[in-house]
Amino acid sequence: MLDVAKRRIILRNTTRAREETSGSQQRAGSDPPDVRQPLMKRLPGVLAVLLGAACAWHGHLARAFDRNWQDAGGAQPASARPPSARVVYTITIDEAMFRKFGLQYPVTYVFRLSEIPPEAQVRRRDGDDRPWMVLEKKTADQLFNGVPCVRFDRERNRAYVSVGFKTSDTIELEFLGVGSAAFESMAKYYDGRKAAYTLSNDNWGCNAWAHPGAPWRGPTNDESDNYQAALHVCRGFHLPLSIAINSRSAGGEPMWRIMQEELDRGDRSWEPAVHGQTHPKDAAAYRVRGYLEEILGCREDILKRLHNIPYGQYVFEHILTHGYQDETLQTTDAGEFLFLRGFNWLDNPSSNDYAPWNEKHCFYGIAGLNTKGYDALLERREPKGRYFARDVAELNAAFDKVYQSGGIFYALWHPDRFRNSVIHDPRPGVDGKQGSTLVQHLAHVANRKDVWYAANGWLYSYRYVAENARVAAQR
Numbered sequence: 001m002l003d004v005a006k007r008r009i010i011l012r013n014t015t016r017a018r019e020e021t022s023g024s025q026q027r028a029g030s031d032p033p034d035v036r037q038p039l040m041k042r043l044p045g046v047l048a049v050l051l052g053a054a055c056a057w058h059g060h061l062a063r064a065f066d067r068n069w070q071d072a073g074g075a076q077p078a079s080a081r082p083p084s085a086r087v088v089y090t091i092t093i094d095e096a097m098f099r100k101f102g103l104q105y106p107v108t109y110v111f112r113l114s115e116i117p118p119e120a121q122v123r124r125r126d127g128d129d130r131p132w133m134v135l136e137k138k139t140a141d142q143l144f145n146g147v148p149c150v151r152f153d154r155e156r157n158r159a160y161v162s163v164g165f166k167t168s169d170t171i172e173l174e175f176l177g178v179g180s181a182a183f184e185s186m187a188k189y190y191d192g193r194k195a196a197y198t199l200s201n202d203n204w205g206c207n208a209w210a211h212p213g214a215p216w217r218g219p220t221n222d223e224s225d226n227y228q229a230a231l232h233v234c235r236g237f238h239l240p241l242s243i244a245i246n247s248r249s250a251g252g253e254p255m256w257r258i259m260q261e262e263l264d265r266g267d268r269s270w271e272p273a274v275h276g277q278t279h280p281k282d283a284a285a286y287r288v289r290g291y292l293e294e295i296l297g298c299r300e301d302i303l304k305r306l307h308n309i310p311y312g313q314y315v316f317e318h319i320l321t322h323g324y325q326d327e328t329l330q331t332t333d334a335g336e337f338l339f340l341r342g343f344n345w346l347d348n349p350s351s352n353d354y355a356p357w358n359e360k361h362c363f364y365g366i367a368g369l370n371t372k373g374y375d376a377l378l379e380r381r382e383p384k385g386r387y388f389a390r391d392v393a394e395l396n397a398a399f400d401k402v403y404q405s406g407g408i409f410y411a412l413w414h415p416d417r418f419r420n421s422v423i424h425d426p427r428p429g430v431d432g433k434q435g436s437t438l439v440q441h442l443a444h445v446a447n448r449k450d451v452w453y454a455a456n457g458w459l460y461s462y463r464y465v466a467e468n469a470r471v472a473a474q475r
């Protein structure tokens with residue numbers, strides 16, 4: 001059974017950690033902190049109650065969405081408006097989930113416009129009457145992910161408006177100079193992309209032999225922290241990465257410092273995710289410290305130790321150690337994460353889409369198994385990960401299949417199973433002699449303008465909003 005009193009302490013601690021960090025974010029000039037946080041501090045038990053209500057609301061909101069769609073599109077015929085009329089829409093999400101997870105990752109709302117002159121603009125403001133801000137315009141020939149913006153598609157008369165929540169559970173959008181604007185849908189993927197690629201690395205801080213917190217000697221030096229090295233390689237390809245953290249195993253103060261430095265770059269290159277305080281493999285191992293300590297305690301460690309976390313001071317994802325799951329684990333996680341990622345060593349070609357919302361436990365998953373088993377393929381060579389053209393072709397074919405069908409490719413590997421000098425070898429490949437299968441594969445996957453690249457938790461922050469936000473025209 002769960003210790004309810006203990007759980008409340010953890011929730012309360014989480015709230016406090018967020019307050020402290022949002023203060024430092026404000027000093028750094030980032031988004032302003034949540035002005036209503038102190039209320040939650042005074043009412044620690046309220047959060048759990050609100051989350052329960054949010055869960056019940058989910059189905060209701062999904063049904064309401066259809067009605068709102070009709071309101072928004074059907075009630076605003078183009079002929080009813082003069083060409084330059086002001087068009088304003090309101091986007092709303094349930095307050096409890098906004099407070100729990102921020103939901104800052106931009107979600108793409110698709111509008112049908114009657115005309116798109118060069119001076120067309122979209123502005124946004126938060127529902128608490130903050131100033132209007134003009135959204136940056138992006139074009140289809142630019143590489144961008146996870147930024148607020150508008151992309152006008154003049155051939156199809158559409159606007160792809162990408163905005164996230166900031167200080168309020170409501171966003172207002174204003175269209176200027178476009179004639180009419182009818183809300184059509186939330187895009188399945190950010191910016192209406194064709195497919196998605198989501199990447200994670202497991203075990204930062206788990207094993208001493210991966211040198212957690214070691215002085216930086218470059219991504220191909222075997223003495224560098226294997227995880228910092230992997231992060232640098234992924235950053236070079238513009239591939240954001242979820243990293244599963246073991247908060248009380250082999251990593252000490254130097255590891256936390258390195259993690260913070262990598263967050264302080266402010267480039268949204270990685271997402272800290274819960275793995276565990278240690279690395280339990282079954283129910284007996286979980287019982288040593290307890291599920292609460294292992295999982296929510298790890299989240300607490302992350303939120304206390306790390307700040308400047310992309311898209312707010314939250315942890316969205318629990319990556320299951322050894323892929324192990326049971327009912328106590330799911331009850332512990334209920335309403336505490338947006339996504340639970342499972343694991344096995346195999347190829348899982350059918351793992352290529354969003355996981356459905358788990359109504360009982362209020363999270364997405366358990367899902368997100370690796371579409372293709374990178375570890376197993378890379379480990380069949382000696383040294384592990386050495387380049388072979390055939391291996392690169394096999395990985396690329398798996399990605400191409402998902403890309404062509406418009407799916408989500410779930411990728412992961414364990415950097416602690418490889419040597420930096422081999423798996424990050426940037427040299428052109430020569431079978432069995434030089435180069436890296438992984439690096440050549442990532443070069444194939446990365447930097448496509450029609451693919452959405454997002455860390456696991458951001459993918460499901462997007463999904464939650466896309467499934468639950470209400471969009472309505474202001475009259």
Ligand SMILES: [Zn+2]
Nearest residue numbers: 202203321322
């Ligand atoms: Zn692990």
